[in-house]
Amino acid sequence: MKFYMPVKLYQEVNCVKNHASEIASLGSRAVLVTGGSSSKKNGSLSDVEGVLDDSGIPFTLFDGVEQNPSTDTVMKIRDQAVDFGADLCIGIGGGSSLDAAKAAALMIKNSDKGIDYLYEKGNPVDTIPVVEVPTTCGTGSEVTAVSVLTNHKTNTKGSIPYKIFPSLGLADPGYLKSLPLSVLRNTAVDALAHLWESLINAHSDTYSNMTAEAGLKAWSLNRDILSGMVRASDRDFSNLMTASVLGGMSIAQVGTTIPHGLSYALTLNAGIPHGQACGYFEAGYLSHADKDLRDKALSLAGFKDLDDWREFYSEVSEQLTVSDEVLSRAVDELQESKMALAPFHCDRKILNEIARDL
Ligand SMILES: [Fe+2]
Numbered sequence: 001m002k003f004y005m006p007v008k009l010y011q012e013v014n015c016v017k018n019h020a021s022e023i024a025s026l027g028s029r030a031v032l033v034t035g036g037s038s039s040k041k042n043g044s045l046s047d048v049e050g051v052l053d054d055s056g057i058p059f060t061l062f063d064g065v066e067q068n069p070s071t072d073t074v075m076k077i078r079d080q081a082v083d084f085g086a087d088l089c090i091g092i093g094g095g096s097s098l099d100a101a102k103a104a105a106l107m108i109k110n111s112d113k114g115i116d117y118l119y120e121k122g123n124p125v126d127t128i129p130v131v132e133v134p135t136t137c138g139t140g141s142e143v144t145a146v147s148v149l150t151n152h153k154t155n156t157k158g159s160i161p162y163k164i165f166p167s168l169g170l171a172d173p174g175y176l177k178s179l180p181l182s183v184l185r186n187t188a189v190d191a192l193a194h195l196w197e198s199l200i201n202a203h204s205d206t207y208s209n210m211t212a213e214a215g216l217k218a219w220s221l222n223r224d225i226l227s228g229m230v231r232a233s234d235r236d237f238s239n240l241m242t243a244s245v246l247g248g249m250s251i252a253q254v255g256t257t258i259p260h261g262l263s264y265a266l267t268l269n270a271g272i273p274h275g276q277a278c279g280y281f282e283a284g285y286l287s288h289a290d291k292d293l294r295d296k297a298l299s300l301a302g303f304k305d306l307d308d309w310r311e312f313y314s315e316v317s318e319q320l321t322v323s324d325e326v327l328s329r330a331v332d333e334l335q336e337s338k339m340a341l342a343p344f345h346c347d348r349k350i351l352n353e354i355a356r357d358l
Contacts, residue, residue: 003207005249007143009169011241013234016047016133016170023048024055026129026167027088031081031108033101034092035065042175044092044135060084065093068150068157068267068274069100075115077104082111090131091166094187095139095148095274098132102147102164105130118149121161130166135175137240138187138275140194140248142169150268157264158335165252171245173237185226185316188240190275192219193259193282194247196297200289202343203254211253213300215246220302226316258346259285261338262355265330266322276317283310284354288344310357327355 010019030052032045039045045061052059062077077100081089086108091101103118105127110117117123132142141147145163150156176184198204198212218239224230225240232240259281266277283306286294294306303309314320331351339346352358 001205001207003253005143005252006165007169008167009143009171009245011171011173011245013172013174015172016044016051019170020051020055022168023051023131024057026131028057029084029086030057030059030088030090031077031084031086032059032061032090032092033065033077033104034063034097035094036063039092039135042135042178044133044172044175048090048092048133060086065097065100067096069096070150070152071115071118072152074100074103074107074118074149078107078111081108087128088131089128090133092133092135094136095141098134098139098141099147099149101132102130102166103149103160106162106164118160125162125164127164130164131168131170132166133170134244136179136183136187137176137244138190140191140244140251142166142171143245143248144252155268157268171241173241176237176240181228186273186275187244188219188222188226188275189279189316191244191247192301193275193278194251194256195219195243196282196286197257197259198250198254199297200285200293200343201254201257202341208250208253211246212250215243215250216300218246219243220300223302223312255341256338257285257341258334258338258354261334262330265333266326269329270322270326272320272322276320279313279317280320280322281354283313284357287357288350288354290344331355
């Protein structure tokens with residue numbers, strides 16, 4: 001067994017300001033990587049900018065990361081950062097910004113390489129240091145080595161073959177307060193998908209189960225908040241962040257499985273947000289798992305049975321429907337490696353059943 005999570009992680013309110021000196025110790029000129037507006041609204045960007053100003057670290061801001069960040073965006077960040085002479089990359093936002101920051105850190109360090117380098121296997125993982133500041137509660141990217149990118153040339157979405165762990169993760173639950181309920185739901189369902197796919201995984205062991213089970217218990221406390229029945233308190237936001245971080249730690253050990261693998265086609269071809277797209281396949285995945293494991297996964301997350309989960313998912317995803325054509329595409333394009341991580345026999349027939357929850 002092995003547990004490898006070499007990220008120094010702080011989860012607390014005001015953690016960016018509280019750990020200013022640790023951020024400053026990682027570089028002398030920074031590139032900040034974020035999306036359009038949420039990091040401005042929730043205060044995370046100004047917190048990071050304030051810390052860098054106070055520490056005398058010049059920075060350049062790239063605030064154009066889109067949902068499902070593309071390899072082209074990574075190259076734009078690289079160009080801006082190299083022009084500026086950045087030696088520290090700080091990702092701020094949801095999974096898109098955090099994933100883009102990791103890939104950019106690789107390309108900044110390897111500034112003589114072209115875009116194809118992102119997909120070359122076997123190269124050393126040589127990057128400038130990465131700091132990640134999550135502002136949603138799903139990705140867990142601040143504690144994983146994964147960077148999922150969209151390649152518009154090949155119309156594919158998937159992880160690049162480099163394991164890029166950040167040096168520092170700063171998870172402030174206070175940043176979740178300004179999230180719209182729809183984003184809170186989507187990202188929390190993504191965290192749940194990470195936790196379930198880690199627990200029901202061919203590589204799961206005592207250590208990965210330890211983080212997955214603790215994450216599911218934290219997740220279970222938030223059902224009424226995600227249903228919109230109760231307003232979240234500070235403690236609730238903290239639980240949501242804990243579930244997300246523990247989901248990240250779990251998949252960092254064992255990897256995501258079939259639901260994540262199938263989800264990419266839904267996001268790419270039908271524009272369905274990542275968490276919602278993963279959640280779509282969880283019922284089918286759980287129903288094919290060993291009964292004891294399925295019951296454990298459901299009860300740890302606070303669901304009576306599979307129908308209870310289906311009802312919850314239908315409520316939070318606003319009765320999402322997906323065309324049969326897109327589902328067939330998801331099955332056709334599923335990576336073998338995701339299928340291999342299912343701890344039960346899986347063939348094309350079973351994949352079709354999982355995809356359609358038959
Ligand atoms: Fe995910």
